[in-house]
Amino acid sequence: MQPPKQPTGRPRETRVDAAIRDAVRELVPRVGYAGLTMDAIAATAGIGKAAIYRRHTSRGELVFSVLVHGRKAQPLPDTGTLTGDLTALANLILGIFSDPVTAAATPGLLADLQQQPDIAARFQETFIAEERAQITALLERAHQRGELPVPADPALVHAAVLGTAYAWLFLLAQPPTPALASRIAALAEAAARGD
Amino acid sequence: MQPPKQPTGRPRETRVDAAIRDAVRELVPRVGYAGLTMDAIAATAGIGKAAIYRRHTSRGELVFSVLVHGRKAQPLPDTGTLTGDLTALANLILGIFSDPVTAAATPGLLADLQQQPDIAARFQETFIAEERAQITALLERAHQRGELPVPADPALVHAAVLGTAYAWLFLLAQPPTPALASRIAALAEAAARGD
Amino acid sequence: MQPPKQPTGRPRETRVDAAIRDAVRELVPRVGYAGLTMDAIAATAGIGKAAIYRRHTSRGELVFSVLVHGRKAQPLPDTGTLTGDLTALANLILGIFSDPVTAAATPGLLADLQQQPDIAARFQETFIAEERAQITALLERAHQRGELPVPADPALVHAAVLGTAYAWLFLLAQPPTPALASRIAALAEAAARGD
Amino acid sequence: MQPPKQPTGRPRETRVDAAIRDAVRELVPRVGYAGLTMDAIAATAGIGKAAIYRRHTSRGELVFSVLVHGRKAQPLPDTGTLTGDLTALANLILGIFSDPVTAAATPGLLADLQQQPDIAARFQETFIAEERAQITALLERAHQRGELPVPADPALVHAAVLGTAYAWLFLLAQPPTPALASRIAALAEAAARGD
DNA sequence: CGGTAATCGAGACGGTACGTCTAGTCTTAAA
DNA sequence: TTTAAGACTAGACGTACCGTCTCGATTACCG
Numbered sequence: 089m090q091p092p093k094q095p096t097g098r099p100r101e102t103r104v105d106a107a108i109r110d111a112v113r114e115l116v117p118r119v120g121y122a123g124l125t126m127d128a129i130a131a132t133a134g135i136g137k138a139a140i141y142r143r144h145t146s147r148g149e150l151v152f153s154v155l156v157h158g159r160k161a162q163p164l165p166d167t168g169t170l171t172g173d174l175t176a177l178a179n180l181i182l183g184i185f186s187d188p189v190t191a192a193a194t195p196g197l198l199a200d201l202q203q204q205p206d207i208a209a210r211f212q213e214t215f216i217a218e219e220r221a222q223i224t225a226l227l228e229r230a231h232q233r234g235e236l237p238v239p240a241d242p243a244l245v246h247a248a249v250l251g252t253a254y255a256w257l258f259l260l261a262q263p264p265t266p267a268l269a270s271r272i273a274a275l276a277e278a279a280a281r282g283d
Numbered sequence: 284m285q286p287p288k289q290p291t292g293r294p295r296e297t298r299v300d301a302a303i304r305d306a307v308r309e310l311v312p313r314v315g316y317a318g319l320t321m322d323a324i325a326a327t328a329g330i331g332k333a334a335i336y337r338r339h340t341s342r343g344e345l346v347f348s349v350l351v352h353g354r355k356a357q358p359l360p361d362t363g364t365l366t367g368d369l370t371a372l373a374n375l376i377l378g379i380f381s382d383p384v385t386a387a388a389t390p391g392l393l394a395d396l397q398q399q400p401d402i403a404a405r406f407q408e409t410f411i412a413e414e415r416a417q418i419t420a421l422l423e424r425a426h427q428r429g430e431l432p433v434p435a436d437p438a439l440v441h442a443a444v445l446g447t448a449y450a451w452l453f454l455l456a457q458p459p460t461p462a463l464a465s466r467i468a469a470l471a472e473a474a475a476r477g478d
Numbered sequence: 479m480q481p482p483k484q485p486t487g488r489p490r491e492t493r494v495d496a497a498i499r500d501a502v503r504e505l506v507p508r509v510g511y512a513g514l515t516m517d518a519i520a521a522t523a524g525i526g527k528a529a530i531y532r533r534h535t536s537r538g539e540l541v542f543s544v545l546v547h548g549r550k551a552q553p554l555p556d557t558g559t560l561t562g563d564l565t566a567l568a569n570l571i572l573g574i575f576s577d578p579v580t581a582a583a584t585p586g587l588l589a590d591l592q593q594q595p596d597i598a599a600r601f602q603e604t605f606i607a608e609e610r611a612q613i614t615a616l617l618e619r620a621h622q623r624g625e626l627p628v629p630a631d632p633a634l635v636h637a638a639v640l641g642t643a644y645a646w647l648f649l650l651a652q653p654p655t656p657a658l659a660s661r662i663a664a665l666a667e668a669a670a671r672g673d
Numbered sequence: 674m675q676p677p678k679q680p681t682g683r684p685r686e687t688r689v690d691a692a693i694r695d696a697v698r699e700l701v702p703r704v705g706y707a708g709l710t711m712d713a714i715a716a717t718a719g720i721g722k723a724a725i726y727r728r729h730t731s732r733g734e735l736v737f738s739v740l741v742h743g744r745k746a747q748p749l750p751d752t753g754t755l756t757g758d759l760t761a762l763a764n765l766i767l768g769i770f771s772d773p774v775t776a777a778a779t780p781g782l783l784a785d786l787q788q789q790p791d792i793a794a795r796f797q798e799t800f801i802a803e804e805r806a807q808i809t810a811l812l813e814r815a816h817q818r819g820e821l822p823v824p825a826d827p828a829l830v831h832a833a834v835l836g837t838a839y840a841w842l843f844l845l846a847q848p849p850t851p852a853l854a855s856r857i858a859a860l861a862e863a864a865a866r867g868d
Numbered sequence: 869c870g871g872t873a874a875t876c877g878a879g880a881c882g883g884t885a886c887g888t889c890t891a892g893t894c895t896t897a898a899a
Numbered sequence: 900t901t902t903a904a905g906a907c908t909a910g911a912c913g914t915a916c917c918g919t920c921t922c923g924a925t926t927a928c929c930g
Contacts, residue, residue: 095927096928096929098925101926125917126916126918127916137918137919138921146917146918147916147918
């Protein structure tokens with residue numbers, strides 16, 4: 089473990105980080121992920137491009153950091169039933185995907201992950217791992233309550249909830265219905281029971 | 284009914300279409316969707332760029348035409364049971380996603396669909412609509428056999444099968460397991476039963 | 479000398495040659511020499527590009543043929559005096575350069591000559607050689623009349639008349655004045671006398 | 674009087690201007706004006722195309738700037754006689770036209786002037802105006818010495834010297850002879866005397 | 869309080885792909 | 900063999916973007 093390197097020189101301005109974040113959030117819904125350019129971000133934020141590259145290594149890493157890494161973890165409530173917990177999870181995921189900024193950026197972000205292993209790893213370690221921990225916990229609670237006779241596979245439940253929501257919105261391009269979360273929860277519960 | 288427009292001038296060469304298709308199939312797994320350039324396609328195919336742009340309006344439309352539209356429809360067998368039919372469907376979808384060319388291109392292609400409504404529409408009308416028809420048919424057969432007391436929602440089954448497979452491979456980045464198809468089929472069956 | 483090769487098949491249509499010539503003459507003043515494209519010529523003439531290339535080897539050769547080679551030789555009158563003959567010559571050259579089509583095409587044509595030795599040779603053998611013959615003849619007549627004690631150098635007279643007119647119009651970009659021809663004739667006469 | 678516009682950002686590098694100039698001078702004699710491409714200039718200069726377009730609006734403007742505008746004015750000596758001054762002028766002009774770079778570029782450059790009024794104006798204001806000033810001065814000196822009873826027309830002398838040299842080299846495609854300069858001077862002197 | 873060092877906005881830099889355009893060739897069916 | 904129509908290869912065009920670098924000015928800490 090290296091010593092925390094005493095910083096010298098002029099300190100970075102928090103204002104710049106905020107301006108970058110705001111500029112990305114403003115631009116992504118308007119021009120899309122593919123139309124997002126570093127020059128436009130810098131111009132919108134009123135900063136220089138060097139200030140961005142001092143904080144982020146590439147455009148993909150920038151968008152990832154702003155949209156995924158910068159997201160505050162949303163805790164899931166313990167509703168007391170497996171169905172309730174899974175419905176809350178499905179609602180949470182649908183909420184994330186329905187946010188205009190996330191919706192516009194997600195497919196492009198996933199495309200970038202294919203080519204950039206380091207960002208893909210961070211995606212797994214943060215967003216995916218956090219969700220997985222929540223799922224593992226709620227399945228464990230259900231197992232302890234006796235709702236699940238055998239321990240469920242968290243990966244399959246994860247894929248079922250996340251994938252069905254993603255496919256509904258981005259592959260089938262259908263608007264979310266009020267009942268969607270509970271229907272996703274139902275099929276995820278079936279996946280958990282393994283029947 | 285439009286008149287069959289008498290073609291004049293030199294007809295387009297089938298050889299060029301084939302060369303484009305082969306070049307894309309060769310390049311995509313090697314350089315990825317983002318690294319695919321029109322110049323490289325033209326050079327690899329041994330043709331001029333104008334010949335590509337005469338046939339395709341954009342890189343996204345080109346890859347879509349080659350990989351999605353050019354795909355021959357694969358019929359699903361009637362296995363006689365809902366479980367068997369859904370397992371065959373899951374296997375078919377996993378097979379498509381596991382093809383090296385498709386796997387390398389799919390996330391990038393889906394990202395492009397967000398920005399290009401015309402291609403998105405063609406994606407819905409071809410790939411999605413064909414799959415939907417197959418799903419609708421197999422659910423109808425199951426209903427007639429009495430396996431499904433009430434008619435199932437094809438859209439939810441579709442999202443469940445397609446999305447879970449997609450999430451497993453591209454979001455969770457896990458290798459497919461031998462049991463994956465049958466487990467996807469099981470949760471899709473639960474979605475079909477609506478329980 | 480090869481036999482005059484008996485032509486077989488469909489004979490070439492004179493109409494096509496005329497259409498090409500008219501199209502070039504129409505387009506050159508409008509779009510300039512640099513803006514002249516083979517497609518535009520073919521479209522304007524209502525013919526196919528192959529019909530042009532069957533008659534001309536390149537764009538430069540086409541414009542040369544139409545504008546220089548296709549020009550009917552204009553005979554100079556024998557005015558009886560050196561001054562009169564040279565003034566007629568200067569008027570002839572100024573007239574050629576003042577024609578809208580020739581004016582728009584000449585600088586571009588000369589630029590092409592630098593790169594295409596075969597066309598440059600034809601330019602020398604036709605336009606330049608014809609003018610040179612006229613100049614040689616009028617100088618010879620003046621010598622015989624006693625106006626020129628010693629034979630003059632036709633090349634210098636040629637350069638003086640042709641060059642001064644060209645420079646006035648295309649290098650100095652000045653409009654021709656009524657007296658210009660006689661003033662050019664005067665300096666050419668000085669060049670002929672060698673004083 | 675406009676404010677001296679405070680420059681911000683990274684200043685342009687002199688090195689780039691020099692590299693562009695050198696590349697053009699190297700390429701023009703080798704490939705000709707028509708064969709000169711922006712890509713080749715950028716590659717030869719070892720710079721990006723954007724650096725060229727940041728400085729020059731078109732190929733014509735680039736070559737003009739490098740070859741005409743970048744030329745250092747060559748002063749004419751006061752030889753004390755009209756003949757001597759005109760011979761020096763003719764030698765100067767023949768020298769410019771005989772430079773391999775200028776010779777290869779001049780006809781193409783003049784062709785471009787026909788289509789680009791802004792460059793044509795700069796050509797008049799720099800190259801032509803400088804020469805005209807020199808000619809006006811030497812004619813004035815001759816008038817004051819009594820060599821010219823009436824003031825001569827600088828434009829005609831200009832056209833005579835410049836045009837005869839141009840025609841000799843580029844229209845008649847003849848190699849310059851040792852006596853050429855003095856013969857051009859003689860006919861220009863006749864033009865000055867107006868006889 | 870003056871020096872050191874990293875920051876800031878601005879924008880030029882090399883490199884590369886884009887989609888368009890042109891030249892000159894070739895291929896069709898019809899004449 | 901010609902015709903009109905138009906597809907073909909090859910390659911330059913001028914624009915746009917990425918990620919880096921350079922400028923003068925600014926802002927903290929350290930001695």
